[in-house]
Amino acid sequence: MASTIGEPGKGSKSTQSGQSGAKKLKKTKEGTSVEDKNETKDDEGSITDDIRNADFYHGLIPKTDAEALLKKEGDFVLRKTEHNSGVIVLCISVRTEADKVKHFVINTDASKSYFIDAAHKETSVSNLINFYKSTKTPLSVASNAKLKKAIERPPWGINHDAIFIIKKLGQGAFGEVYLAEYVSEKGREKVAVKTMKGEASRDARNKFLKEARMMRKYDHKNVVKILGVAVHEHPLMIVMECCEGGAMCSYLKKNGKTMPMKEKNRFVAEAAEGLAYLEKQQCIHRDIAARNCLLSGKNNIVKISDFGMSDDKAILHDDTLEKVPVKWLAPETLQDRIYSLKSDVWAFGVLVWEIYSNGAEPYPGLTRLQTRAKIVLTDYRMKMPDDTPGDMAKIALQCWDKVPDKRPAISAILPDLKKLADK
Numbered sequence: 001m002a003s004t005i006g007e008p009g010k011g012s013k014s015t016q017s018g019q020s021g022a023k024k025l026k027k028t029k030e031g032t033s034v035e036d037k038n039e040t041k042d043d044e045g046s047i048t049d050d051i052r053n054a055d056f057y058h059g060l061i062p063k064t065d066a067e068a069l070l071k072k073e074g075d076f077v078l079r080k081t082e083h084n085s086g087v088i089v090l091c092i093s094v095r096t097e098a099d100k101v102k103h104f105v106i107n108t109d110a111s112k113s114y115f116i117d118a119a120h121k122e123t124s125v126s127n128l129i130n131f132y133k134s135t136k137t138p139l140s141v142a143s144n145a146k147l148k149k150a151i152e153r154p155p156w157g158i159n160h161d162a163i164f165i166i167k168k169l170g171q172g173a174f175g176e177v178y179l180a181e182y183v184s185e186k187g188r189e190k191v192a193v194k195t196m197k198g199e200a201s202r203d204a205r206n207k208f209l210k211e212a213r214m215m216r217k218y219d220h221k222n223v224v225k226i227l228g229v230a231v232h233e234h235p236l237m238i239v240m241e242c243c244e245g246g247a248m249c250s251y252l253k254k255n256g257k258t259m260p261m262k263e264k265n266r267f268v269a270e271a272a273e274g275l276a277y278l279e280k281q282q283c284i285h286r287d288i289a290a291r292n293c294l295l296s297g298k299n300n301i302v303k304i305s306d307f308g309m310s311d312d313k314a315i316l317h318d319d320t321l322e323k324v325p326v327k328w329l330a331p332e333t334l335q336d337r338i339y340s341l342k343s344d345v346w347a348f349g350v351l352v353w354e355i356y357s358n359g360a361e362p363y364p365g366l367t368r369l370q371t372r373a374k375i376v377l378t379d380y381r382m383k384m385p386d387d388t389p390g391d392m393a394k395i396a397l398q399c400w401d402k403v404p405d406k407r408p409a410i411s412a413i414l415p416d417l418k419k420l421a422d423k
């Protein structure tokens, strides 16, 4: 019987490619820069070069991404997925005539034969796919899933060997962020590469790649652009435009005292422009802060980054409140764990405060717990730094209205912020 994901074939071994081990990046002439090759060796058992280089092999792309690529009945991709905890297997995802996507594990036996249904075995994965495609045999009787058209990797699917790591830029939640060179048909360009540690769980991997999925939707000069993801090998990578100026909060800490007021006003206006765009796309960012605004180019253009927590639901109820940036959270988030476009507006107010206080930590002298208590219980609001332009201070206070609906939309305050920046 064919086994779909979640119901492994009994008495057979799936095409395991081994659990990801932690790997160190190193610079190589060939590009991908992974020191520990063990896992790739494991991969080679089942993923031979004909598969690795096949256009329809998508590596570890998440189910959601695979499903979005399969538009018509018979469209299929070959990908890797975590079958049972810690075991990476090869699987075929295919859209069925019932307009559902089914995922079939490719199994292997002691004699290195590959099969979906033990009734038909082949000596390689590519032969197995060719068999199902050419004979139009259903992958399982129940689903009647047939392989018709292999769907190629999308343009955002990047090969590891097109990435040349140069140096570490920072530390992300899942792994390091590097400056790298990305070689494509367009030539060579400097990029930032967010990596994910090899030993991460399926959950963490999905979270990591969700950030890429969110970023793919956006195209704006004040939002960090994604170029693609590399998911064929470990470490998984998100490849994005590089903002050489680094995080705004570090810049403010270093240069804030000597920065012209005009530049601070511009930082506010540019961050607002990026955020107004996200607001229009119904994207709740959930982590607006100076540390997540990056600076790009010789003019230090502000770009909103870090979509690790973002979502495109109108209102989000997140029960976990795990590792949350308390000092940037609105009262309704602190109390009821509700996130909305209006909780981003609150965080934008805190960002404005950070800009005029030269990157200081909000609510100086208060712990996270004290901050939470003061906001929720006493309606406490920070005082804006003394030299904040009056109109700017007024706008920040509007962003901190207790009632989310009374906070302005970013698009509504943007014209005034731009005027202030142009003065």
Ligand SMILES: Nc1ncnc2c1ncn2[C@@H]1O[C@H](COP(=O)(O)OP(=O)(O)OP(=O)(O)O)[C@@H](O)[C@H]1O
Pocket (backbone or CB within 6 Å): 169, 170, 171, 172, 173, 174, 175, 177, 192, 224, 240, 241, 242, 243, 244, 246, 247, 291, 292, 294, 305, 306, 307, 308
């Ligand atoms: N596109 C980029 N260009 C230049 N530097 C970057 C870029 N993206 C990230 N960095 C650097 O890497 C650091 C970590 O990135 P980021 O904050 O996005 O990671 P993260 O996984 O979301 O971490 P956390 O959730 O803890 O903030 C940033 O502070 C910045 O210094």
